[in-house]
Amino acid sequence: MKLEHFYQIMKRCAAVLVLIAIACSIYVGAVRIQVEQDYKTVNLSVNESDIRSLANANGKTTEEMLDILKDKGVSQVLFKESTIASLENAGDLMIAQGADVQNLSVSSSLPANLPISETNYYLVVTDDAWREQVLREVPAKISGAVAYDDGELGVVTVPTSIEATQSNQSKAQLAFSGIGVGFDQEWLNTVANAGFDIIAQVSSWESPTDESLEMLADDIKAVPNLCMLMFNDKYIPGYPDPDKIEVFYQLLLDDNGDIAAPLGQIEFSPQEGFNTLANLADKDVVRLHTISNDEMSKFEGETGESMDAGITEALDRWDLAARERNMRALLVRFFSIDMPGTYYESNMAYLDALHTQLEDNGFTVGGDVQEMASLDIPAAVRLLVGFGICAGFMLLLLEIGFRRLALAGFVLSALAWVGMYVVNQTLAMQLMALASVIEFPILSCLYFLPPKKDLSLLQSIGRLLALCAVSFIGAVLMVGVLSDKAFMLKLSSFIGVKIAHVIPIVVVPFVLYIVRDKKPLSLCKSLLNKALDYKWAIVFAVVAVALMIYLSRTGNESGEISGIEAAMRQFLNDTMGVRPRSKEFLIGYPATILYLMYAAKHRALWVLSIPLVIGQISLVNTYAHIHTPLLIALQRSLNGLILGILVAVVAVVVVKLGLRLFYWATDKLIKREA
Secondary structure: HHHHHHHHHHHHHHHHHHHHHHHHHHHHHHHHHHHHOOEEEEEEEEEEHHHHHHHHHHHOOOOHHHHHHHHEEEEEEEEOOOEHHHHHOOEEEEEEHHHHHHHHHHHOEEEOOOOOOOOEEEEEEHHHHHHHHHHHHHHHHHOHHHEEOOOOOOEEEEOOOOOOHHHHHHHHHHHHHHHHHOHHHHHHHHHHHOEEEEEEOOOOOOOOHHHHHHHHHHHHHHOOOEEEEEOOOOOOOOOOOOHHHHHHHHEEEEOOOOOOOOOOEOOOOOOOOHHHHHHHHOOOOOEEEEOOOHHHHHHHOOHHHHHHHHHHHHHHHHHHHHOOOOOEEEEEEOOOOOOOOOHHHHHHHHHHHHHHHHOOOEEEOOOOOOOOOOOOOOOOHHHHHHHHHHHHHHHHHHOOOOHHHHHHHHHHHHHHHHHHHHHHHHHHHHHHHHHHHHHEEEEEEEEOOEEEEEEOHHHHHHHHHHHHHHHHHHHHHHHHHHOOOHHHHHOOOOOOOOHHHHHHHHHHHHHHHHHOOOOOOHHHHHHHHHHHHHHHHHHHHHHHHHHHHHHOOOOOOOOOOOHHHHHHHHHHHHOOOOOOOHHHHHHHHHHHHHHHOOOOOOOOHHHHHHHHHHHHHHHHHHHOOOOHHHHHHHHHHHHHHHHHHHEEEEEEHHHHHHHHHHHHHHHHHHHOOO
């Protein structure tokens, strides 16, 4: 058998494996779409403190305010665990250091056996409703703290630094002021009896013991109508010790072996240890979105017209959160809540508009917290998808010219895939998804570029569609390998975003214009010699800066956008339903059309191959956002392609007019000189 014939057989076998992987991925995608379509219950929640503020400022009882909010679609109320600091601010607790405790106005009511020491802080509970909780919770959570309960007022002593400098004492008080002491039981019962579900947000503390974790778990289980458990700090109780998190999880289980409530995941506020607890809880997680009070203040205006615009902007935020990021709990904050009587009517209209908007978009507002269903994809299906990606690697090696390594590359990558899948399934899926989004955009460009001759506009559009179709295989296979509840809830995520954006940009021009050159070594030498020229140094510097800007705009944590860009994004979202990605319709696709129409005759236009590749990378990486519903991602890609072709047509018209104008002006100049 001739070697060339053997390579053709390899290509056909690889193509078959890719087709099988595509079929498996389509099956996975169909299951995912069904899960996403069934996951449509959204709950509106408000802070319990906002309820009291609104009631007080508008001459209503809390019961009346609760009834009004219920009519507006609010079904959940968030209670943050009270802390030492919040009790002090409310006047329910007094803090003194050392002998200063004897100068308090309530000093005559202190326990008779209370030891006075300059190295102690004294927490004096002045509200009987909190006495039992504070005296129980604080000693359990602060090592060395002692409760004294035999006086008219209860007191807890908290040891502090012997070196009594002001700085040290301030740090000491700050350290224990955030310790949680439970919930306001009377107010909890009032809200629960009014028919609301309760979101409990608890505080963390250093070095928890099993006993203190049990105390917290008991507090959580005692919350009436508990619908969600959230955490207030940058880490959850028990972190960083995974064994402590395991203990905490076991303590949260009810008699049926189920966790007391779903876990609330706060968008854009990652918490250390949360994913560990979430995985122990079998991913019983609800994603929650909120707009902070600081952000809400930016939407406010001094006139009714500007307030209406602010409400519209806030509603757009909620719409994107629910439709595009699987947010199923929306914690609503109000306009000017620091002056709760000023915009009461506007805030109530705001709630009505949000409720209506969600229902118009097909969501069920209110009801029991809905858990996202698991996809339950057989391991064999995911393994077949991975083999298709390994086959893509073999095709890539063949296309680049490493034909003798292609078969070995496939075998080794397939063995690595199976081995990793057994040892660490999540990491295996992440790495294989990364391989997929790198391979197929490169393959697409190597198959169809560069054109042998300049193409017409219609031919260029056809070639663009072919490029996108092959690149899209990478997206399809990534959907097949990464579509899982953990990724859809962002407990795990796609890795290697920057790498996925850089490698194709480097590989495609290098292979097209250097590796495939008749004398690649001579060309490399020539380029290196030019690199010593200051003009080329400037070019390389410009390219490096452009690359840095490009990378800063990739991924979820990309750079800030301007007001003009934000307005453009909102306009596109409003007019097209789903905003297309600007890297596709403004950069990638127009550059592709111009490249295909002019680069064959004008070799200097090879530079257009870089933005061309960016468009293909963006197309595929749209699907790396697994938390975005798949139908939304598909609509985004289609919108980007349609708009990109329209922009490309305009760009071609502008280029042709520019060239005609240039030639006309040149002819005039020549005739004048003649």
